[in-house]
Amino acid sequence: MRQNTERRTALLDAAIEVLAREGSRGLTLRAVDKEAGVPTGTASNYFANRDDMLTQIMRRTRERLTPDEAAHADLLKAPRDLALEREFMRDLVARMRADRSGYLAMLELRLEATRRPGLRDELTGFLRDELQGVIAFHRDIGMPGDDAGVALLYLAMSGLLLDEMTLPGVLAAAPHDVDGLVRAAVSRVFGDSVPPDAR
Structure with a gap:
């Protein structure tokens, strides 16, 4: 090779x-x-073969979609509250919009993984580790809320991004724009677990 x-x-x-x-x-x-x-x-x-190419694509896609360290360093100067959580989610949406091909390729890899056990195992482990990393990051920097809340927000954002990146007309009929939905998701997931003065 x-x-x-x-x-x-x-x-x-x-x-x-x-x-x-x-x-x-x-x-x-x-x-x-x-x-x-x-x-x-x-x-x-x-x-070496198609499976090797798909695995390498998966890794490259995640490299492309990973947050910019400098941008996150600036965000981390802010207080650990729901406003910062919303900024993290806005940054997520902006990154996916900026690399739509990377996002769509990852969706294709997910579909392909349903037919290829090797890719399924690799992608499952990769995304499981990524989710655990997000949860640990949230906890380690002292953000409000608990691990279950982070997992719920991850799932809510996954659904929002799926529609936004594939069929944006679906969200066009929603009662709020994407940013409004992000604000609502953060508030509803973490609102009860955050002291009123931190909201």
Whole structure:
């Protein structure tokens, strides 16, 4: 397997675009080569097989969707209250909107994982660790609420993002815009567990 890190990253980014646009059926080594603008056969030098490519796409997608450390450092200067929680959720929505292809590729990977046991195990472990990391981060920085509340907010935001990124017309009929729904979700999940002066 080739070890050119920049070329591998370019191929993975091309694969994410193909997966997001064409779905799993359209994700071929030839399609990745074409999207990346490299000679036919290049991708086959970087991926042992389809499962290897899907696993590497999963890891690259998460790299692309991970919060910017500098932006989070600025957010962490704020008091640990619901206003900060809302800012974290707004940042989440903004990051997903900024990399819609990355988000859609992850959805495609989830669907593909229902048919590929190896990918299912890898993706399940990866996302389980990610959720546990979010819960631990929330607890470690002293945010209000409990672990169950963080898990509930994670699930609420997952549903909101699914509609926003795939069928935004669904939320257009909601009683609030996306930002209003984010505010409501944070308040309703954590409102009872937070002292009134911290809301």
